[in-house]
Amino acid sequence: MTNFLIVSALILLLAILFLVFRIQTLVSVLKGSYHQRAGYSNKVNAFLFMAFLVFGLIALYWSYTSSTKDFLPESASEHGVITDKLFWITMGIITIAFVVTHVLLFYFAYRYQYSDKRKAEFFPDNTKLEIIWTIIPAVVMAGLVFSGLKIWTDITAPAPENATLVEIKGKQFGWQVRYAGSDGKIGGYDYRLIDATNTFGMDFSDKSNFDDFVPREIRLPKGKPVQFNIRAVDVLHSVFLPHFRQKMDAVPGMMTTFHFVPKYTTEEMRAITGNPKFNYELACTEICGRGHFAMRMIVVVEEEDAYNKWYKEQKSWLSSNPDYIASVPHSMKNLALEKAGLETETSN
């Protein structure tokens, strides 16, 4: 019943609107306003452009200032501080360009609205003017490009030798990380060795794998460079660490990397943001299927000591999955058991 009422009310409304429209058309025909070149509506439209400009600028100012608290969250990486600065400088420049061009555009629209008494100025070109406004953007662009290039080159330069290595692997739909263990080397892998347990496809003929460990969360030391080695096993994913201003696709069949220096521990960020529940988060930013929006993982940044302690306490993957000892070549069995932190077989 209510549906019926709503539908009939809608139809009635449309009918009334249509009638108003018809009457309005007939009146204009009678008044002969179609023969005028520009009537009252022209003034209204000109005025509306001015109104749009004024209200638009006020709304811009208001919305901008009231949203800034949620803009670019505090940068927690060293390069992030630099890119943020360039971002805001560029924003400043484009905001100026935006406001100036829009003031001119809408003001001219208003100021030069049609009048019978005036004739437009025949002004087909002016080489000097055009050269000026080709050169100004060119110079500004050049400035921005070169500062950007420098920063980009620094960010993407090879990681320092002493960087902490973290291997991160995306799959539908979740991330897993692998650390090098005591030997500081992440072991080799082969995608054909992947199975439900050995999700990294670790190749146990490579002895660097024996001590690698796979924790549930990502931990990083504060103030030290870390390098992410990024892989994907099924489709594209993308590692996005918003607070560290870092993003890189995970590509099946091709390892990608990025590196950065975390600036604050999680605790420090909790103090800075005033949010006692703050956590660094990792998100996926390359469409990868139905769970794309839920590939979240937490990153914990700690002081170096705490991090080292944690690192030492981690048990190797092999020790929690001793079945895989069987796939270690015979000659390396003992080494594997030892490095994995398991009992060696010589005891029997």
Add this chain to the structure above:
Amino acid sequence: MASSAVSTSTAHAHDTHHDEHEHHELSFIRKYVFSEDHKTIGKQFLFTGIFWAIIGGLLSVLFRIQLGFPGADLTFLKPLLGGWITAEGTLDPEFYLAMVTMHGTIMVFFVLTAGLSGTFSNFLIPLQVGARDMASGFMNMLSYWFFFVSSVIMFISLFIKTGPAAGGWVIYPPLSALPQAISGSGLGMTLWLVSMALFIVSSLLGGINYITTVINLRTQGMTFSRLPLTIWAFFLTAVIGLLSFPVLFSAALLLIFDRSFGTSFYLSEIYIGGEALPNMGGSPILFQHLFWFLGHPEVYIVLLPALGITSEIIATNSRKPIFGYKAMVLSMVAIGFLSFIVWAHHMFVTGMNPFLGSVFMLLTLIIAVPSAVKAFNYITTLWKGNIVFTPAMLFSIALVSFFISGGLTGIILGNSALDIQLHDTYFVVAHFHLVMGSASFFGLMAGVYHWFPKMFGRMMDEKLGYIHFWLTFVGVYLVFFPLHYIGIAGFPRRYYSFTSYDAFSSFTDLNMFVSISAIITFSAQFIFLFNFIYSIFRGRLAPANPWRSNTLEWTTPRIPEHGNWPGKIPTVYRWPYDYSKPGAPEDFIPQNVPLSATPESNLENEMEEAQKEQVAAH
């Protein structure tokens, strides 16, 4: 000189050829369905484009509901969407992705490529260069019918059980190659690929025709430097399309091979669904290079016609010559050229060599210069004009606004150091919806309002046009401006929901606000639809030259028949922008008025030309 002589003789040849046919009465089917007349074909593209715009808009409203009101009860859509509505009445996440994908594909290709270029290139090129029809009417007809079949296939794919393609409009493999990864990559993706292949054929057939017609069928006196900017834009667009669409075609072909014939162009070392696939050695990055080699020029394929259309409309309604005609043409040429060497700015963080990133960043920011020149020239055209605000003029001024606000954020995204944070966030969504989506859409609207009298011989209602414009203009800014903020806060795009993240938990109000604005903006389009359909049948009869414009299409009868001009094709004596020329009695002098007839307003060099004209006439 030689070239103009050639064009004259071909135009004449065409003339006589045409006369032979004049007395046939075409059957209904040949006249309205399988028509070879460029005006009918243009309208066919327009109607199909409008149909697609409604579908594409509807999809965006649906997924905006999900984003603005997560978990809203959509049970009432069950009859339409069936299994895609979950038991709780919410949208299925996979179907969300499918809708985003189809929305993007539909808007970019079917609405703003076919609906915009297809409509206006077809309708206006012969009318504005002074030709009886396109170079090949038959190919032109094929172009529409390939598009039609492609549309039917894409439309069917919306309704199949496994859903339409869902890997984003960029269809990056491996996601788009593996049905195990997402159900839309099954039959839906196959239909997408077939449909797009046909679409490309349609574009190429159309493009070849546009280029040939512009080069060969210009009427006497219509030199390149006297072409209206619309024609320059359509011409350059067709050239860009001709060079870039085949690359998309090959990218799609290789993807078809990978999907169906076990090749490994894009696939390597994949473990999915509990098994390791045999493919080795392919590269997903290769696909991205091929895709964006079309994808970036595609942005300009969509935008240039809108820029051409609005240049014409702004000059006409400011009653002033377009400022810097040569600079406008040169900047379009420059943009067209540069658009081919900036594609990898979409790939800064895909694992591409960072040095390549630097190169592409440099090239990308160069393209800002010709774009800025265009914006300044538009604004200067308004300066000291005598502006008549027709609905078309309003939409054109708004286009300039969108072109600027969307273009400016491109300066940020083109900077690879800044793109690290913003890539694939809502900042990008805001950027391209303004500069490509809204700007081109407004160009399309401006074109429809402006050339409606020539298409249907009747006028659209102006008042409804004004209401439509203001609701849409304000609406577009309310929808897309806040998306910048959401993007700066880091919200990734193509997310079904943000609730699982602390980092993306702000802005729920703003998302709701955006969704409401989107619904209102979308609804406002029905005002246009009503006006459009009503005016076709009941609009006021159009005068011969309602906007007092200079270009040739306004010298044809109210409704031009097949062949466009009943008598001889008019000769052209001047450029199309003689508005408000000092000394002239009226504020416009059409292109077909000889210089010798306007001694009172001729500039110095034109005096000499006027003399030559008279000599030639004797």
